[in-house]
Amino acid sequence: MxxxxxxxxxxxxxxxxxxxxxxxxxxxxxxxxxxxxxxxxxxxxxxxxxxxxxxxxxxxxxxxxxxxxxxxxxxxxxxxxxxxxxxxxxxxxxxxxxxxxxxxxxxxxxxxxxxxxxxxxxxxxxxxxxxxxxxxxxxxxxxxxxxxxxxxxxxxxxxxxxxxxxxxxxxxLTAEREQSMRVVQAQVAERARIAREMHDVLAHRISLVAMHSGALAYRIDLAPEQVAETAEIVRESANQALTELRAVLGVLRDVPGVTAPPDGSPEPPQPTLGDLDTLVAESRSGGATVLLDRSGDLDAVPAQVSRSAFRIVQEGLTNARKHAPGAAVRVGVSTSVDGGLDDEAVRITVRNSVPRARTDAADGIRQGVTVGAGLGLLGLTERAVLAGGELTYGPDRTGDFVLTARLPWSR
Incomplete structure (x- = not known):
């Protein structure tokens, strides 16, 4: 060509x-x-x-x-x-x-x-x-x-x-290069944030392994049934820790310059789908109209997937508040289990109407709409892809802005 x-x-x-x-x-x-x-x-x-x-x-x-x-x-x-x-x-x-x-x-x-x-x-x-x-x-x-x-x-x-x-x-050309750099930086930052979120989970798993293995080493009076039960807890905790560690290594692969928090202190536990009510209440307290539809057993969602799903809903509400102030937002979170682990997934939908921009200002600038860089949505896309799922966003046929995501329970 x-x-x-x-x-x-x-x-x-x-x-x-x-x-x-x-x-x-x-x-x-x-x-x-x-x-x-x-x-x-x-x-x-x-x-x-x-x-x-x-x-x-x-x-x-x-x-x-x-x-x-x-x-x-x-x-x-x-x-x-x-x-x-x-x-x-x-x-x-x-x-x-x-x-x-x-x-x-x-x-x-x-x-x-x-x-x-x-x-x-x-x-x-x-x-x-x-x-x-x-x-x-x-x-x-x-x-x-x-x-x-x-x-x-x-x-x-x-x-x-x-x-x-x-x-x-x-x-x-300069704008194109800068946009490419911003996209890469957003992806790196999102991966680093995901890795830091795993800190508390890994620490919890390893502490369980250390505690129960120490009990096996010093408690010589345990019955064989108790020894077997404790060993099973150690094995399960170790397997879960390996699973979480594998996810962290997948996130950090080929990402240079990712470091721990500057002060070295662990971050607090990250929110999950169980905190959706708190998130919606915070949005409503700011004057937003948020309708939450839930279906399925959200408590059965693995913690890693639940955290990612919570972040997607949080970013969707943030974008709606920034770019469509005053518009009603409908959030849908559901779990689908159609038989087999491969079909287990969390489906998320965040829909809001797009307000008409007013151009009656003297300088002709659109009023009432915040223009962002779109890096938050890029980060969400990166998060969904790393979790083995997918995320799409954009206006639909009715003119509403719709963000949809699907996160599988296992990869």
């Missing part, structure tokens, strides 16, 4: 050069025809004879060919075409285009260097083609200065436009 794009670019470049050089040559031919008509009207011939008209045509063609190198050597080409325009009418078009191209660089010193040869070329052209009784007249000087100023102004404006387009392109 890149090859056709390159071919189109080259064809566009060739066409751009062709019409510019053709326009310059036609403009020179028009000057050449006007000069010839003035000479015929006065009944005089060029200073170098009538055959000089053919030489003029050849010099004009050569000046047009020189324009092909105006971007590589802009000052040299501008000076050469200006000198040739002093003895060739057809070269005038090429000299104008070369001066315009030089002015696009917006360097006053280079432009000033061409001014003197430009004015001298006008005098020389008047001597070669005596269309008027006097070679140097005030109107000729004014015309020369005006033509120089107009050519420079056109070139300068083209240079300004090119600089503006280049700056827009650079800003777009």
């Amino acid at each position: 890149p090859l056709p794009r390159i071919a189109r670019t080259r064809r566009g470049h060739v066409w751009g050069e062709t019409w510019r050089l053709g326009l310059a040559f036609l403009f020179g031919l028009a000057i050449w025809g006007v000069v010839q008509a003035q000479l015929d009207h006065r009944g005089v011939a060029p200073t170098f004879g009538k055959d000089w008209l053919l030489v003029d045509l050849a010099l004009g063609l050569g000046s047009t060919v020189l324009l092909l190198w105006r971007r590589r050597w802009p000052l040299a080409v501008a000076l050469a075409t200006t000198v040739l325009s002093g003895v060739s009418s057809v070269s005038v078009g090429a000299s104008v285009l070369a001066l315009v191209s030089l002015a696009t660089r917006q360097r006053w010193r280079e432009i000033a260097v061409v001014l003197v040869p430009w004015m001298l070329a006008g005098v020389s052209h008047a001597l070669v083609y005596p269309t008027e009784p006097e070679a140097i007249t005030l109107p000729n000087v004014i015309i020369g200065l005006l033509s120089f100023a107009v050519s420079v102004a056109i070139g300068w404006a083209v240079g300004e436009r090119r600089a503006f387009v280049a700056s827009l392109h650079e800003r777009a």
Whole structure:
């Protein structure tokens, strides 16, 4: 696919050069025809004879060919075409285009260097083609200065436009790079937060293993049934700890720079689906209208999945409060057990209406809607994927904003 794009670019470049050089040559031919008509009207011939008209045509063609190198050597080409325009009418078009191209660089010193040869070329052209009784007249000087100023102004404006387009392109690239960095940072931060949430669970499991294994080591008076029961507790706690540790290692894999809390203190226990009532009450206390629909046995959901589900509901309510203030939010949390562990999952739906943005402000900015970076939803997506599930969000057919997630109980 890149090859056709390159071919189109080259064809566009060739066409751009062709019409510019053709326009310059036609403009020179028009000057050449006007000069010839003035000479015929006065009944005089060029200073170098009538055959000089053919030489003029050849010099004009050569000046047009020189324009092909105006971007590589802009000052040299501008000076050469200006000198040739002093003895060739057809070269005038090429000299104008070369001066315009030089002015696009917006360097006053280079432009000033061409001014003197430009004015001298006008005098020389008047001597070669005596269309008027006097070679140097005030109107000729004014015309020369005006033509120089107009050519420079056109070139300068083209240079300004090119600089503006280049700056827009650079800003777009910078914004794209920054957005990519923000996405990566959001993913890393979410993984680090998930890992820190597992601290209290792992500590609890390991402490159980240590306590019961210590009892087996020092309590020699235990009955065989008690020993077997304690050993079963140790085995179960160890297996659960390994499961939680495996989840942590999966989160931290290929994530550089993830560290523990700065003070080294354990974080408090993380909320689960059992804390939904508290979360909804907090949202309602802030003036939000939240409707909670629950179905299934939420207490049977594993702690790790329950924490992730709680975070998804929490972020959905936060987004609704930020981006749709005053809108009613309907939260649905259900468990589905259709037979077999592979079908056990928690399904979450957060739906809210999208308010119409008011643009009646003087500056035309949308009122009443907070514009965010969308990193919270990116973090939720990362969390759901790491848990083996999926998360989608966006407007539905009715215009409501809907966040849906599915988190399996086992991976």
